[in-house]
Amino acid sequence: MELLIDNKDGNLWDLSEIVSEITWSTYRIGKPASLEFTIVDRGIYQDKGFKLNNGDVVRYTDEGHKVFYGYIFKISEGREEEIEILAYDQIRYLMNSGTYVFSKLTATQVVQKIAKDMQLKTGTLENSAYVIPSQIRDNKTFIDMICMALDETLINNGTNFVFYDDFGSLSLRNIAGMRFPLVIGDDSLMTDYSYSRSIDDETYNQIVLYRDNKETGKRETYVTKDSATIKKWGLLQLYESVDENLNQAQINEQLAQLLFAKNRESRSLSVEALGDYRLRAGCYVNLYIKKMSINKFFLVETCTHKKSDGVHTMDLELRLV
Structure with a gap:
């Protein structure tokens, strides 16, 4: 295990011997990965010139894997001789706000444009293919x-x-190519689990798309629904605007896609297991639990790795796909 701090002034510090616990957390959507760790201040081997600053570079490698490359955002200390550090990867800088108008760009091109403007490093950006007619993103x-x-x-x-962020490079990958090579479950890494089924989060059986007709001054609505699940669950409606440049066939296709994606229970599993740094949020993992007749692939929503006293464990939040 190696944990290095770069003060950006020519000083590079190895904290591997004074770190007591490390937690690496990744999220599939909308959040930067984080690295949290605790070090013992004024340790017997500590150099008097050692210092920590917000913005310092953090690099963590372990078990032959390049795990985390990011920047310190929070330093906490008190009367005890311990310092708690919180670092984020590059995606933290994408939490800044702004306004863009994109025309006929793919998601990949959107990433490239924003990364260039924000002066962020990119790595593997797979072609997302679909050209989005227009995107107005204000504030x-x-x-x-x-x-x-x-x-x-x-x-x-x-x-x-x-x-x-893949160790300091923004990456975009099709999840079809991100399968964890091992089965997790009975007699294979897993130490505990909990399972839930829900219609309380992102489940809809009626889709309503709308757009305002500038010529008539009226709002046009387009609806699709599933009467069977409405009878079973009650009415769960999603109401969203639709691009004004789409034709009727494209709107019907979007309605069908949304109903297909949303008209289902969300099923999730929380799993505790022995750690493997190859697994992160966004990966597919095959879960096998004989008691529940589960032998399926799940999508990892969040993945938290912990390393303490030489023991590496991970907590996974999974979604059935």
């Missing part, structure tokens, strides 16, 4: 702009991408 965070472009790609093209 939105840059990460929200990217997520909205990815949502439109999923709705209209059926392809799901994950956007993340």
Whole structure:
């Protein structure tokens, strides 16, 4: 394990021997990865010139994996000789807000444009293919702009991408190519789990799309629904605006895609397991639990790795796909 701090003034510090606990957390949508760790201040081997500043570079590698590259955003200390550090990767800088008008760009091109303007480093950016007719993003965070472009790609093209920072390089990958190579479950890494089914979050059985007709001054609405699940669950309606440049066939396709994606229970699993740094939010993982007759692939929504006293564990929030 190696944990390095770069003060950006020519000083590079190795904290590997004085760190007591490390937590690396990743999220599939809308958040930067974080690294939290605790070090013992005034340790016996500490150099008197050692210092920590917000903005310092943090680099963490372990078990042969390049785990995290980011920047310190919070330093907490008190009377005890411990200092708690919180660092984020580049995506933290995409939480700034601004205004963009994109015309006929793919989600990949949106990422490239924003990253260039924000002077952020990019790595593998796979082609998302779907050209979004127009995107007006007024006073939105840059990460929200990217997520909205990815949502439109999923709705209209059926392809799901994950956007993340890969050890200092912004990356965009089709989740179809992000399968964890091992099964997690009975007799394989898993130590505990909990399972839930819900219609309380992102479940809809009636989709209403609307747009304002500038010529008539009236609002036009387009509706699709599933009467069977309305009878079963009650009416759960999603009401959203639709691009004014879409024709009737394109609107019907968007309605069908939204109903297909939203008209279902959300099923999630929380899993505790022995850690493997190859697994992060956005990956597919095959989960096998004989007691519940589960042997399926799940999408990792959040993934939290912890390293304490040499023991590496991970907590996963999974969504059935």
